[in-house]
Amino acid sequence: MDKDEKNLEKVAMLAGEILLTSGAEIFRVEETIQYxxxxxxxxxEAMVFSTGIFIHIKGEAIQAKTMVKRVSERTTNLHRIYQVNMVSRQLCNGELDLLQANxxxxHIRKVHQYSNLKKEVSYISVALFFCVLLKGSFLECISAGVVGGILGMVILxxxxxxxxxxxxxxxxxxxxxxTALIISNYIVPQISSDLLIISAIMPLLPGVTFTTAVRxxxxxxxxxGVARMVEAVVTALAVAVGVGTGIALFARIL
Structure with missing residues (x-):
């Protein structure tokens, strides 16, 4: 097998891996590899599951080859999906060669799109503005932002x-x-703990995963699709267990 063929197989598998780990739909991953x-x-032929990629390159019996890649890490990153699609189109149109595409x-796989500071600001902003959307008062919105900031630090x-x-x-x-119960009971007693909790859990909810599963x-x-649906349900269950445990512990101890 010459070097170009090895590079082609590497590029196709790498593109599929990045798409799958970034939360792309299965048909998008398969079509990108085949294109x-x-x-x-x-x-x-490309066969993709939520946990792995199988590629069979047809040819003479001695030249046929099957490649397998296990994918254990999955997240949601629409920007990476867009970037891989652009590289794929440029490669197929002859605007890039295999080395440039690789x-x-x-670079797309290794680069960190956002710094920890930007991620922390995003958690604060999501909680704060969801509280605004839910018609929270000024103090409730600020408190929701504080809860979101603490959530961001815990996740990092x-x-x-x-x-x-x-x-x-x-x-x-x-x-x-x-955190929401401590703030609403001891720091700012006139605000609603329910509103703080609802606003702050939004970054944890698996909305995109659920939508991708349906697609x-x-x-x-x-x-x-069923595997991703189960993943979304398990994530929602984890959030419910965490919040419920926090409320129960606060009621018993504090």
């Missing part, structure tokens, strides 16, 4: 400790419940 390979004259894909710390997503969601939701099911990718 990249077919644009270089390769007849291939370099850009490696949990990621550094390499906790799994279920534990991160439980711990984050638990922090929201305890996969409608596209006929039932196994991946």
């Amino acid at each position: 990249i390979l077919s644009s270089f004259g390769k007849e291939a 370099e850009q894909l490696e 710390l949990s990621n550094r400790l390499r906790l799994n997503s279920f534990c991160i969601n439980v711990l984050g939701a638990f922090t929201i419940g305890i 996969d099911i409608l596209n006929g990718d039932y196994s991946s």
